[in-house]
Amino acid sequence: MTKGVQGALARVFFDRADTWRMLAFTVLGFAFSQAVILSTIGLMDGFEEALKGGLRRSSGDALLTHRHGFFSVDPAATAALSAAGVRAHTEILQSEAFAVHHGRTRGVLLRGVEGTSFRAVTALAVNPSADGAVVGEGLAETWGLRDGDTLTLLLAAKSGDDLPLFLPVKVQGRVRHGLHEKDSRLIYVDRAYLATQLAQPRANLALLAFPAGASVSDVERRVGTLREELPSTWNVRAAWHEFGGILEAARVEKTTITVILQLIVLVAVFNVAAFLITLRVRKTQEFFLVCAVGLPRNKFLAFGRTLLFAVWALSCACALVMVWGFDFLLAHASWLQVPGDIYLLNRLRLVLEPTDYAAVFLPAMAWIALVGWFTVRRLRTQSLLTGLRQEFA
Amino acid sequence: MSLIQLRGVHKAYGKNRVLRGLDLDVTAGELIALRGASGSGKSTLLYLIGGLERPDAGDVTVGGENLGRMDDEELALYRNLGVGFVFQFHFLLPSLTALGNILLPARIAGTDLKEAEARARSLARRLGVEAQLAQWPHELSGGEQQRVNLIRALVLKPRLLLCDEPTGNLDSKNSALVVQLLKELAQENGATLLVVTHDEKVAEAFPRKILIEDGQIIR
Numbered sequence: 001m002t003k004g005v006q007g008a009l010a011r012v013f014f015d016r017a018d019t020w021r022m023l024a025f026t027v028l029g030f031a032f033s034q035a036v037i038l039s040t041i042g043l044m045d046g047f048e049e050a051l052k053g054g055l056r057r058s059s060g061d062a063l064l065t066h067r068h069g070f071f072s073v074d075p076a077a078t079a080a081l082s083a084a085g086v087r088a089h090t091e092i093l094q095s096e097a098f099a100v101h102h103g104r105t106r107g108v109l110l111r112g113v114e115g116t117s118f119r120a121v122t123a124l125a126v127n128p129s130a131d132g133a134v135v136g137e138g139l140a141e142t143w144g145l146r147d148g149d150t151l152t153l154l155l156a157a158k159s160g161d162d163l164p165l166f167l168p169v170k171v172q173g174r175v176r177h178g179l180h181e182k183d184s185r186l187i188y189v190d191r192a193y194l195a196t197q198l199a200q201p202r203a204n205l206a207l208l209a210f211p212a213g214a215s216v217s218d219v220e221r222r223v224g225t226l227r228e229e230l231p232s233t234w235n236v237r238a239a240w241h242e243f244g245g246i247l248e249a250a251r252v253e254k255t256t257i258t259v260i261l262q263l264i265v266l267v268a269v270f271n272v273a274a275f276l277i278t279l280r281v282r283k284t285q286e287f288f289l290v291c292a293v294g295l296p297r298n299k300f301l302a303f304g305r306t307l308l309f310a311v312w313a314l315s316c317a318c319a320l321v322m323v324w325g326f327d328f329l330l331a332h333a334s335w336l337q338v339p340g341d342i343y344l345l346n347r348l349r350l351v352l353e354p355t356d357y358a359a360v361f362l363p364a365m366a367w368i369a370l371v372g373w374f375t376v377r378r379l380r381t382q383s384l385l386t387g388l389r390q391e392f393a
Numbered sequence: 394m395s396l397i398q399l400r401g402v403h404k405a406y407g408k409n410r411v412l413r414g415l416d417l418d419v420t421a422g423e424l425i426a427l428r429g430a431s432g433s434g435k436s437t438l439l440y441l442i443g444g445l446e447r448p449d450a451g452d453v454t455v456g457g458e459n460l461g462r463m464d465d466e467e468l469a470l471y472r473n474l475g476v477g478f479v480f481q482f483h484f485l486l487p488s489l490t491a492l493g494n495i496l497l498p499a500r501i502a503g504t505d506l507k508e509a510e511a512r513a514r515s516l517a518r519r520l521g522v523e524a525q526l527a528q529w530p531h532e533l534s535g536g537e538q539q540r541v542n543l544i545r546a547l548v549l550k551p552r553l554l555l556c557d558e559p560t561g562n563l564d565s566k567n568s569a570l571v572v573q574l575l576k577e578l579a580q581e582n583g584a585t586l587l588v589v590t591h592d593e594k595v596a597e598a599f600p601r602k603i604l605i606e607d608g609q610i611i612r
Contacts, residue, residue, distance in 0.1 A: 015488030289484050292445060293498045293545070294473020296466040384445045385437070386406075388484070 009303050012286045013279060026275040027311055030364070031318030033268035037261040037360045038323045042350030044254035046330075048247055049351045052216050052240045058177040059239040060121040060207035061219045062226070064089070067233045070202040080229040084222050087211050090117035091203035093194050097167075098154040099187060101143050108139070108187050110153060111205075112194030121209040124175055130193045132172035138184030140174045147171055153187070155198065167197055208236075258359055265360075269367040272311060276375040287379055288387035301376060308372045316361050323350060396421040396552070396585055397442055402451035404437055404608075411437045413608040414451070421552070424576055424586045426596035429605035435589045436557050438605065442587065443476045443555045444468045455553070473502050477546030477584070479575075481558035485530040485538055492526040495545045502549060509548055516544045520574070536567060543571075547578055554579050556588040560595055572598045 014020055064073075073081070073091065081089060093112035098105050115127030126134045133153075135145055145151070153167040169189055177183050195201050210222050219238055226236045240247060280287075291297055327350040379387075397419035404412040411434040419425065429435040440446045441453050444460050453460045455475070460468065472478075485494045492513060499509035517523040520540040525533055533541065539559065546554060556575060560568035572588070572595055579586035588599065596602050604611045 011493075012486055012488045285484075286486055286488070289486060290497065290501070291469070292472065292478060292484075294469050294501045296469035298465060299469075385440045388445070388480075 006303060006306075009290070009300070012290070013283050013307075019279065019282075022275050022278065023311070026271050027314045027318060029271045030265075030268040030311070030315035030368075031322060033261075033264040034315060034319035034360050034364055035322035035326070036264055037258060038319060038352060038356065039326050039350060040257050040261060041254055041356045041359070042323065042327070042352045044250050044257070045351035045353070045356070046349050048250050049216060050349075051243060051247065052238075054178040055240045055243065056219075057123040058179070058182060060090070061210045061214065061239055062086075062208040062223050063237055063239060063241065064206040064208055065204065065235045067235060070200060070204050071206075072202050073206060077230060077234065080226065081208065083229055084226045085210055085214075086208045086222075086226075088117065088120040088209045090114060090121045090207050091191075092118075092205040092207065093191050093198070093200060093203050094205045095155055095194075095198070097156075097187075099139070100152040100154060101145065101149070104143060106139065106143075107185075108153075109185050110155070110194070111186060111188050112191035113188050114191045118207075121207045124177070126173075126175055126188045128169075128172055128188055128190045130190050131169055132190065133169035134173045134175050134188040135171055136183040136186040137174045137176045138180060139187070140171070142184065145171050145174075147173060151187075153189075165197060167194075207239075262363060265364055265367060269364075269371055272368055273371045273375065276308075276372065280375055280379070284379070284387070285391040288384055288391055291384055292388060297380065301380065304372065304376055308368050312361075312365050312368050315364070319360075323352070326350065395419060396423075396456060398452070398454040399438075399441075400452045400454075402438075402441065402448045402453060404434070404441065404446065404449050411608050412441075412448070415605075415609055417603070417610060419585060419587070421585055422580075422583065423601055424579060424599050425588070425601045425603060426599035427587060427589045427603050427605060428591065428593075428596045431591065433605045434608040435605045439555050439557055439587060439589050442553070443478060444472045445478075473498055474549055475551055475553060477549070477551040477554045479539075479543055479546045479554070479556040479559045481561045485533075485541060487530050489530075490526065491522070491528055491530065491533065491537075491541045494530065494541060495526070495548055498545065498549050504549065512550075513544055513548050516547060516578075517541075520544065536563070539563070539571065543575070543578070547582060547584075550582055550584075552584055554582075554584045554586045556586070558589055558591070560590065560592060565594065568592065568595055569598070 014023070065071075073089065090113065095110045095112075097108050097110040099108045113126060113128070118124070118126055128134050133151055135151070139145070149171045151169050151171055153169060155165040155167060157164050167189075175183075175186075175188065177186065191203075208226075210219055214222070223236055223238050230236060287300060291300060330349060395418040397417065399415055399417040402412050402415045402417075403410070411432075415434075415438065417438075427435040427438065437446065441448055441460075442455065444455075444463070447461055451461075455471070458471070460471065463471065485491070486497070489497065492510070495513045495517075496506060496509055499506055514523060514526070517526055517540075520543065522533075522537050522540045522544075525537050525541070530538060530541075543559075546556075554575070559575065560571050563571060575586060575588065576598070578584075586599075588595070590596055
């Protein structure tokens, strides 16, 4: 089909301003429905990415524990860590405890840390002195703790016959992890001090940091490598492992929403069908006439396919613009911020992989092809003479 | 040798058998009137020769090519380059100007548009509608639309000019003029002319007259 014929057909089929308007609104409607799905998927992935990023800020990239409980990272393990690209690690003595303050009690997670190495692994400036404690922001807020306040920590006795260990500490500061659960439950003390009190020089948790800028997938890959490299007595997992349930729920929700929101695309496809049917009703005369004067029917149908493809491609392009616009608003509009009392995450951004685009755009193309096929099937089969007589009678 | 040859052609629409084993031979350059009552099958015969329909049985051969054996694309090419149609209802596209309508077959054929336009203008001058070429179909009178229709049929110099009731909407004076014009243009272009008409006077103007009744040629 020559360019001239295509141009002539385009003029014949889009000769009225309202046809162009219909086409524009059809494309916009179709684009909007795709943008809704893409934005939802992007938000889910963005939430996952932001949550993982937030966890990395407070826990490094990965957690290392030992099957026997307490451990020291031995030379063999150190070599394995280096081989996997661990740039820094910090050993932590961690224990469940009760915090007591002015008659109020709460179960907390006590972490004995060494400030310098802890800072090298996480983004938290936590450096408690011997009898000091850095308290999670949430707990400090709830109890109204100020620097210099005394907090009593009760730790479990070594044996059933002993009394619990009372550990008075002075509040030295607050820390924000970015996660409500951690902010309301974590208390940091000096590791050496805690080790002395517990008579336990070894650690029961190590936080690992991979090279700065390692992506989430990169971290997961390196964790896999470490699992293979370390002896089986070691247990290594990504920093977000403890939130695996939430992350899995987000993934399942993403899949479910992708499927359910196809209904929105379906509604938009009805608009496309309405547009095509209107065009067919208005232009059937033209179809039969151009075929009568020599345009092969399959070439006319190729024009129809090009039109459908253009509708699809334009709607995809518009959907991308809409998604970018939403992403921009997420980054800059204050009313789209994630509530800070629940998560102190980096600003949410849409995260979309090529597979996400494919999951939205390809079904949309299939819908549009199906609608197109149904719309023009009469034109495909009806004889030219019958068509001419019906249309020009 | 015949340019058009029909052998045992049958055509039915549902239970309505329109053509019943029809045979016909037409020599190149002939000027023929096809007569018959409404529903006799004369238009169906014209459209079968024009490649707008396919026979249910029998052969329609034009210039040695069996139209029934052509695929859709070959048949479209045959309609585009080999046949000029003049329809009773002018069938002009309202979204194109008169010249745009005339050049539509040339655009489809991908031929030199300048050459086609020059020919269109020459024919328009001859038919007195050159000034109307830039106008839209709804701005033209019935007679002007008919002449534009005729120019479109002739613009690619087809070897067959097929006209379905071209004078159906005209008075007797204009009918005679159109018939005379058709004959002249067909002869000048070396085209074979078949005109479907139910008008005895129109048919009388042609050297060969074919009468169809109940799907068969009577004489």
